[in-house]
Amino acid sequence: MAMTENRPQTRIQREKREIILEAALDVFSSHGFRGATIDQIAEAAGMSKPNLLYYFKTKEAIFETLIHGLLDMWLDPLKAMDESGDAIVELRSYIRRKIEMARDFPRASRLFANEMLQGAPRIMPMLESELKPLVDEKAKVLKSWMRAGKLKPADPYHLIFSIWATTQHYADFDIQVRTVLGPDRGGDGRFEDAARFLEQLFLEGLRPTP
Amino acid sequence: MAMTENRPQTRIQREKREIILEAALDVFSSHGFRGATIDQIAEAAGMSKPNLLYYFKTKEAIFETLIHGLLDMWLDPLKAMDESGDAIVELRSYIRRKIEMARDFPRASRLFANEMLQGAPRIMPMLESELKPLVDEKAKVLKSWMRAGKLKPADPYHLIFSIWATTQHYADFDIQVRTVLGPDRGGDGRFEDAARFLEQLFLEGLRPTP
DNA sequence: CTCATTTTTGACCGGTTGGACAAAGCCTAG
DNA sequence: CTAGGCTTTGTCCAACCGGTCAAAAATGAG
Secondary structure, three states, rough: OOOOOOOOOOHHHHHHHHHHHHHHHHHHHHHHHHOOOOOHHHHHHOOHHHHHHHOOHHHHHHHHHHHHHHHHHHHHHHOOOOOOOOHHHHHHHHHHHHHHHHOHHHHHHHHHHHHOOOOOOOHHHHHHHHHHHHHHHHHHHHHHHOOOOOOOOOOHHHHHHHHHHHHHHHHHHHHHHHHHHHHHOOOOOHHHHHHHHHHHHHHHOOOOOO | OOOOOOOOOOOHHHHHHHHHHHHHHHOOOOHHHHHHHHHHHHHOOOOOHHHHHHOOHHHHHHHHHHHHHHHHHHHEEEEEHOOOHHHHHHHHHHHHHHHHHHHOHHHHHHHHHHHHOOOOOOOHHHHHHHHHHHHHHHHHHHHHHOOOOOOOOOOOOHHHHHHHHHHHHHHHHHHHHHHHHHHHHOOOOHHHHHHHHHHHHHHHHHOOOO
16 A cells, blocks of 8 residues: 555545544634644544544644645635736735635634734744745735826735735624624625625725715 | 722732733733633732632633723723714724724733634623624714715724724734734834824725826 | 454543642731 | 731642553455
8 A cells, every 4th residue: 555645645544634624623713722622623523532643643733734734725815916917806806805715714714813813833934934925925016006006005015914904804703793793784794795895995995085 | 997998908909909910911812711821820920829819719700800901991992983073083093093002902902802713702791781882882973974974885883893903903913914024114113004004095995096 | 254554442641720728927906 | 015817828639631552443455
């Protein structure tokens, strides 16, 4: 055996590791790294603790594998912002994509949020090696659009921050959003309402045109 | 004794409880409830664990007292939004006040963020009894401004969410903001830059005026 | 079927955690 | 000074934590 692949080994190992990572996302995202326990993850994955530790040597190893796999997906919408496209269209679809990610992958958002709140002790290297260069690149793209008169001049970094903040808010503070909106307005439609509002906010602002 | 007050008792008790709460804010805000330990708080407060437990019966009691005391301060900027004032001025100063709070009280922001991420298990009652009614009230104020043509029509709830999100982002994701901005642009000026950007964003948006 | 390899588990370990408790120190009113 | 209450601490405990280990069970190639 061990001919198809030599690192992740057998098919069953790949499957079990996937189940564990899915369970770990549940637990880590809602309790943070330190607040999560291996027992919780093992129970959520439907296996015993020693069995889980057969697939991942340590708690850190689970976390690291998990967050590595999620970061690329998480940065995809920003990567997709295309300099050769129309500025307004690109900005609008970036916002759209980000709020769709908050809707479809809220646990990933909360996982990152938890890590950031604690000072990013485990993902700082990835922030510097992957996130920062990507943001620098896209900030240049935004700047070039602004110079070309396609967007109003503004700080591109804070623009990106504000898109992150407003969209991820609906994942990270979901409980607060639903509590404030109440049972009627806090249903599934809230993401669509948010998308509409944010589109207007980022493009038109709130000052009335006289 | 015990004549001046009968609940918080002696002066020394009030002082020590204050020291403990200050230390607890440090520890809870950076590790979350479960990640924080009584030992850490006791050490940060400069006293032994049994001594700390003499002033607060349980870890939960510390947390509850802390978050109760902070919520009012945290909601102050929104409370101050005055219906009889000018809509644009009021909106602008709300944003300003919120970002000043993120700058001056980042630990309080992170404490709330940590709690929200975990589904607000400990402060849900306060969200319903204090936060929701306040937001409902201010949403009506915003709506009335919009009807009067002082602001563009928009969803007032999502407007409030987006102000929370963008401002608190600079406290909650401080490490990410500073990493992305780098040593030069990530200095003390970042809050002023953010305030300027957000003011433009909320009032004017980014679509260029032809 | 056979047997080596992979997978699963119960028992266990040292360290940490939230909290209890009693004894000791300290302060101050009389 | 001294007695009574307030404050502080060392010690202890049961539960929990991350992780180990050896042995048992399941698997699958020949």
